[in-house]
Amino acid sequence: MPLILAALVLWAAGWTLNAVLANGPSCHTRPVRLAVPLIFGATLVVMWELVVRGAGVPAVILPPPSAIAERFAANLGLLWGDFTQTILKGAVAGYIIGNGAAFLTALLIDRSDWLRQGLLPLGNFMAALPIVGTAPILVMWFGFGWQSKAAVVVLMVYFPMLVNTVAGLAETSQMQRDLMKTYAASWSQTLWSLRLPAAQPFIFNGLKITSTLALIGAIVAEFFGSPTLGLGFRISTSIGQLDLAMVWAAIVTAALAGTAFYGVVALLENRATFWHASQRQR
Amino acid sequence: MTRIPPLLGVLAALIALWYAAVVPMNVQETLTQAQRAGAVVTPTEATARRDTSNLVLVASNLDHLGESWSLDRPRLPAPHQVVAELYISTIGEELTGRRGLVQSGSLSNRGLVYHALVTLNATFLGFLIGTGLGTLLAIGIVHSRTMDMSVMPWAIVSQTIPIVALAPMIIVVLYSVGIQGLLPKAVISAYLSFFPVVVGMVKGLRSPDAMQMDQMKTWSATSRDTLLKLRLPASTPYLFASLKIAIAASLVGAIVGELPVQKGGLGARMLAGSYYGQTAQIWAALLMAAGLAAVLVWGIGAIERRTLAKMGMSA
Structure with missing residues (x-):
């Protein structure tokens, strides 16, 4: 009971501190903008620890964060192996192939009006479908290795990327294209110096959306069959052993990988499209 | 045309x-x-x-x-085989099957219609919970600066995390505290549909411009009135845009949530098909899921068009 009370007191203290910081005079400065969410997150984690210990929640239901951190630190090698198998091999390979194929298809579609009218509604439709469902089929075709995971990822990222790239290529105005025409620019010159730069914000939007989809695809595909390593494998087998701390450690790994993946893409976007309105004023 | x-x-x-x-x-x-x-x-x-x-x-x-x-047992069934399987496991099974609708008076648990309904139930329940909580959180974020600065960065970070990885654990944990059946799957659906709604609604509730907000202030409107009469109506287009994403995400959540449970549903059907090499069965379940997704998104789109037309906001 005292631990739970401590948790409540901590919550009140953290929230008051945040309220003071957020409504104070320096609320627009960078340190405060960083500190407020960090205090909030830290408060939640410490509360979790206190409540789990205070209420005596069994470790098979919810392990305390300290146990998760301990398990994470003790199994760094194992989790690194899972990380390379799922993220570096499955997700990244599929991400590159799928997005590359989608980009090339978008360029192809762009040359033919007929193809655009036929493929675009289909792409929009496919982008909303539960494509994860193809995972059992692809695992059956490509075996249990990382290749089948990459195949699932290719299918998952293809359509959102296609739709985004096609929308991006249509972004230039008639006036701008006419100007290129008066310069006697060829299709490839127009593409390279006008339309691709204009499409960049859309392309990066697609890359950001699909970075999350890629991880989901790679992990879910492992639930249908995998070699004896990989994040999805680790999660499903550790649940079988009721080793919840290990499950959480695997989820932490996936979360870190996902955030890092997204962060890299966002950083590239920041470098490449520094001129765009959404990137300026920061 | x-x-x-x-x-x-x-x-x-x-x-x-x-x-x-x-x-x-x-x-x-x-x-x-x-x-x-x-x-x-x-x-x-x-x-x-x-x-x-x-x-x-x-x-x-x-x-x-x-x-x-x-x-x-083809590795890749031909399209007509998939369509035949779809017919046999929906209409055929209900009309002539021993456990079908005609013979036993209830939907056959070997037919796809039954499994689709199981999935649909979880999808809807999760969708309602997710959008409800998401809207409430968005209202909180718009009204409290503290909440905005504390919660919003985490909501954005959580979008980059493969949330589906949590699915098997949520189910096992809820099962061990005695909750089973529809709710665990709905929790996963809710979780997936929650964040698109939060992000979309925060944008929508903030969409009234300074002029409109000032107008409300000159009428000395309370923040409750501003919310009900300006912010919520203004956020409707944003709400529908996120609802379309959320319902598709809910369906994915329900299907993934069915993988570890194995008590009916399209996800269970796909996994069973992959265990027994029944490829046509997987494809039929996949087609059914695709059909459901299309109908759900189309349904939200239809409601959107009607609502926006009645509110005088149709483009």
């Missing part, structure tokens, strides 16, 4: 491609069956055939490929 011919053309091309791909995908099994029926196939030993590439096998056995599109 000018969009129909290209769409049909592309669809026909895709189906033709599918039929063409069936031949090399199934060539091993086709040749084995042809050999058992007495035909002479070019590499006569099965082991030699296994080491030859499928395209080479197709090229050297052009006479014996007749069975490619009608195998019992």
Whole structure:
């Protein structure tokens, strides 16, 4: 009971501190903008620890964060192996192939009006479908290795990327294209110096959306069959052993990988499209 | 209407491609069956055939490929086989099956309709919980600066995390505290549909510009009035845009949530199909899921058009 009370007191203290910081005079400065969410997150984690210990929640239901951190630190090698198998091999390979194929298809579609009218509604439709469902089929075709995971990822990222790239290529105005025409620019010159730069914000939007989809695809595909390593494998087998701390450690790994993946893409976007309105004023 | 011919053309091309791909995908099994029926196939030993590439096998056995599109357990079923399986497991099963609707008065648990309804229930429950909580959180974020600065960065970070990885654990944990059935799956659906709604609604509730907010202030409107009469109506287009994403995400959540439970639903059906090599069954379940997703998104779109037209906001 005292631990739970401590948790409540901590919550009140953290929230008051945040309220003071957020409504104070320096609320627009960078340190405060960083500190407020960090205090909030830290408060939640410490509360979790206190409540789990205070209420005596069994470790098979919810392990305390300290146990998760301990398990994470003790199994760094194992989790690194899972990380390379799922993220570096499955997700990244599929991400590159799928997005590359989608980009090339978008360029192809762009040359033919007929193809655009036929493929675009289909792409929009496919982008909303539960494509994860193809995972059992692809695992059956490509075996249990990382290749089948990459195949699932290719299918998952293809359509959102296609739709985004096609929308991006249509972004230039008639006036701008006419100007290129008066310069006697060829299709490839127009593409390279006008339309691709204009499409960049859309392309990066697609890359950001699909970075999350890629991880989901790679992990879910492992639930249908995998070699004896990989994040999805680790999660499903550790649940079988009721080793919840290990499950959480695997989820932490996936979360870190996902955030890092997204962060890299966002950083590239920041470098490449520094001129765009959404990137300026920061 | 000018969009129909290209769409049909592309669809026909895709189906033709599918039929063409069936031949090399199934060539091993086709040749084995042809050999058992007495035909002479070019590499006569099965082991030699296994080491030859499928395209080479197709090229050297052009006479014996007749069975490619009608195998019992194909690696890739032909489109008409999938459609036949879909018919048998929906209408056929209910009309003539021993446990079907006609014979027993209730939906057959071997039919896809039953499994689709199981999935749909979880999807709807999760969708309602997720959008409800998401809207409440968005209202909180818009009204409290503290909440905005504390919670919003985490909501954005959580979008980059493969949340589905939590699915099996949520189910096992809820099961061990005695909650089972619909709710665990709905929790996963809710979790997936929650964040699109939060992000969309925060944008929508903030969409009234300074002029409109000032107008409310000159009428000395309370923040409750501002919320009900300005912010919520202004956020409707944003709400519907996120609802479309959220319902598709809910369906994915429900399907993934069914993988570890194995008590009915399209996800369970797919996993069973993959265990027993019933490829046509997986494809039929997949087609059913695709149909559900299309109907759900279309339904939200229809409600959106009506609502926006009544509110005078249609584009």
